[in-house]
Amino acid sequence: MEWTLKPLEFNQVKEMVKNQASSQLGKAKVDEITPSSSIEEVKQYLQATAEGMDLLRLKGDVPLGGIRSIGSSVRRAKIGGLLNEAELLDIASTILAGRKVKSLLRQVEEETAPLPILRGYTEQIESLEHLEREIESCIDDQGTVLDQASPPLARIRRSIGDLRQQIQHTLNQMLRNSHYLKMMQEPIITQRHDRYVIPVKQEYRAQFGGIVHDQSSSGATLFIEPESIVHLNNRLREQELAEAKEIEKILMRLTSLVAEEADHLERNLSILQEVDFIMAKARFGAMMKAVCPAISEDGTMRLKRARHPLIPPDQVVPIDVEMGERHQAIIITGPNTGGKTVTLKTIGLFALMVQSGFPIPAEEESIMPVFSGVFADIGDEQSIEQNLSTFSSHLTNIIRMLKVIDERSLVLFDELGAGTDPAEGAALAIAILEYVMERGSSVVATTHYSELKLFAHHHPRAVNASVEFDVETLRPTYRLLIGVPGRSNAFAISSRLGLPPQIIEAAKKQLSSDENRLEEMIAALTVDRKAAEEERKNAERLRNEAEELLLDLKKQMESWEEEKARLREKARLEAKSIVTSAQREAEEVLKELREWARARPQELKEHELIAVKKRLDDAVPQMQLPRKTSQRVAVAEEIKPGDEVFVHSVNQKGVVVEALGQDEFQVQVGFLKMKAHLRDLEKRSSKPETGAAKATSSIKRSTDHVPPELDLRGKMVEEAIMEIDKYLDDAILAGYKQVALIHGKGTGALRSGVQEFLRKHRSVKSFRLGSHGEGGSGVTIAELR
Incomplete structure (x- = not known):
């Protein structure tokens, strides 16, 4: 590797x-x-x-x-x-x-x-957490061991504080004493070697007494520890040593906790x-703004709007690259400084980044294979140590690469065959390319040789590519055009710069017939590509308009459905109100009748009251809303096995399998067979046609009311799953083999929930994310069984 x-x-x-x-x-x-x-x-x-x-x-x-x-x-x-x-x-x-x-x-x-x-x-x-708390309870943010780290440490530090106060008090008294004041170089207290001292003039050494710890560089000042504080300083030093020993104990205890x-x-x-x-x-x-591309196992590479990460975003030009499916080799031609080497480096660098787990600056639909090695011959540095020319240096590098490449390698050649005689260099370049392709490696090469353009044009596994050049501005656009070899542009540039036409025509006559045909082929391909690009842009514009129109229609349909549901609910509530009012009126009438009966028992019996109430109940308006006016109740003699019917209880269409009795039938609804009463059925058509006519009419009827996609955006996962379950049943009855579930991109939670449900659904054969023209990662395409 x-x-x-x-x-x-x-x-x-x-x-x-x-x-x-x-x-x-x-x-x-x-x-x-x-x-x-x-x-x-x-x-x-x-x-x-x-x-x-x-x-x-x-x-x-x-x-x-x-x-x-x-x-x-x-x-x-x-x-x-x-x-x-x-x-x-x-x-x-x-x-x-x-x-x-x-x-x-x-x-x-x-x-x-x-x-x-x-x-x-x-x-x-x-x-x-216990270890963290223990450390933080003993050591503060500045790295000082705290007094509360241990009781002995707290006692020692209190003693040190007391001793320092005594020393300071004793020395301050000396500083204020006129007898000692004249002997001092300065009336200050300082420290030498961790002992408190006073700066004393050299000539008063004998009179001042005490222990000398240091002197100034001139020797005029001595730093003397007075005899009155020697004992206190000794005790202070003892306590400081005890403090250091106790701190060491605390640190050792914490270290042992760390070791555990x-x-x-x-x-x-x-x-x-x-x-x-x-x-x-x-x-x-x-x-x-990078993405983690999908990984292909068949060697397919598809880079969408790939941008070299080291070029500033405001300067980089995105490129599209495809290879592996049909093309094993890409031969890139074009002018110098036009972006050929950048394209080469982008492809190789993206392979290294992906195989290191780095995201790549490209669009989400990008796909990368995993190579066994990436080999590149880029640059024109000469090998001074080996006294090699540019050509020899390149060839030495290529020979080393050819020894180790395999069918999973990516090989990159910059200006293959350059640095030697053009005819021999082109022949050698073609031979090297054929050898690499025979080994099964993927290869991208840049070149100026026309022979390599012809090689890519005729080889079934190779394709020409070029970096675009704007003849009007005489500058490269840095766009990569797959399928179109680069033109020399020398004649066009010369004409734009003002070279006399007769010289240009004379130069064209010097070209061989093969070279002229190649230039004509390239020119024709360039024109065709521009026309295809315009058609593609027009088609994409029309598709976008169609999608916007479809979304608008969906919104209108949703609005109509909501309005219809609102009106139905309003009608239901009004009907319920009428029923309640009628029942209340009936109870009032019955109450009055009973009171009248109690007053005149001989004139009215209880069963007569019940009969009156039944008449009142019968007069109550029905609450059930009528079905659609287009529906009608089936008649037994009209329904026969093979007829298509609508089953109201499940709100689905089915086919009558057999008659079970005068008013009962067995009906096939999707994968389900069920018994249905005559009043639950509505005949839609007679026994379906056979053959192609049957399939055509069935598909037409099935797809009348079931759309080919379901929009789930804005819904919770549980709500979406309920809708998908019903929709899949409808889609299967409608004869769909494939449906689209629109969940949007968002955080990805809805997409994950939808795909997890599809993975377990009995009617789903497989599913995938939508392609570039189907909505990308915002849509999941499900293939039905």
Whole structure:
């Protein structure tokens, strides 16, 4: 496995990613990363990066600033070494950072963002809160051991404070004493070798007494410890030594606690390093507006609006590249400084980035394969040490590449065959390309040779490409045109600059007939491509207009449905109000009748009252709303096996299988057979036709009321699943083989929920995200069984 990193400027991209890391550990991880040739590893890398980008979108950022490089400290604690205050504070800071990350991931609901890789990492982080609290209770933010770290330390520090006050009091009295004041160089108290002293003039040495600890550079001043405080200074020094010993005990106790949790700390550190690395890649992706491309296993490469990451965004020109499906080799031609080498580097650099788990600056529909190695021959530096010419240097590099390439390699040639006789160089370049293609490698080459244009035109697995040149402005546009070889443009440029026409015509006559035909072919291809581009733009405009019209119609339909539902509900409430009023009136009438009956029992019996109430009940208006006026109740003799009917109880169409009795039938509704009463059926058509006519009429009837797509945007996952379940049944009855579920892009939660439901649905054969013309990642296309 070999990679060409320096010419493709991969290390500069790594620096950009490294600058996004929050800790030195994360930066070190970026430095260590190398491209992987394993498809599964690359998929795992990109999935982790995609999760990091999702987390950034949801939470803004991840608090990783507290991570410290505590590995050496933990290892020293394990073997019995003593950690200092700063090292212990770094351990506490790292513990806190781990808990914050774990807490942050738990705040993100799995339905909103599953994030399995990041959750898998952070759930393994040990809390270790007890160790963090213990360290912080003993050491403050400035790295000083606190008095409350132990009772003995508190007592010692109180004693030190008392002794310092006594020393200060004694010395201040001397400073105020006129007897001693004349002997002092300055009336101040200072320290030498941790002892309190007073600066005394040299000539008063004998009179002042005490212990000399230092003198000035001139010798005129002596720093003397008066005899009156020698005992106090001795006691102070003893207490300071006791303080240092007690602090060492405290640090040793904390170090032993660290040693007990060393394995957990090391595992936490490894996880936090990995999380910081993932988030550095995610921040790089957000900064570059990059995406994690899909990985193809068949060698397909499809880059949509790819932008070189090292070119400023306001200067870079996006390119589209496709190879692998039909083309194994791309031969790029065009003028110097037109962008050929940048295109070459972009393709190679993107391969290295993807296989390192880095997102690439391109559109979401981009697809990349995983190469076993990326080999590039770029640049024209001569090998001075070996006394090689440019051609020899290139050839030496190419020979080394040809020995190790295989069917999964990506080979990049810049100006293949240059530096020698044009005829021999072109022949050698064609032979090298054929050899590389026979080995199965993917190859991209830039060249000026017309022979290579013809080679790409005739070879079934090669394709011409060119960088566009604007003859009007005499400047390159840097756009890559796949399928069109580059023109020399020499005659056009000469004409624009004012070279006499007769000279240009004479020059054209010097070209061979093959060269003239090639230029004519290129010119024709250029015209055809421009025409095709215009047609494509026109078609895209019409498609956008159609989509807008469809959305507008859908909104109108939704509005009509809502209005219809509102009117039905209003009618239902009015009917209910009428019924309630009638029932209340009936009760009042019955109450009056009973009172009258009690007053005249011989004239009215109870059964007569009941009969009167029944008449009142019969007079109550019906609450049930009538079915659509177009519906009618079926008649038994009209329905026969094979007839298409509408089953009102399930609101679905079906086919009568057999008659079970005078008023009962067995009906096939989708995959379900059910019994249905005559009053529940409405005949739609007689026994369907056979053959093509049957299929045509069936499809026409089925698709009358079921749209080919379902818009779920703005709905909750549970609500959407209920709608999808019913819609899929309707779509199957309608005869659809494929439907579109529009869920939008958003956070991706609705898309994940929809796809999880489709994965388990009995009627779904397979599903995929929409292509560029179908709505992209905002639409899921389901293929039905």
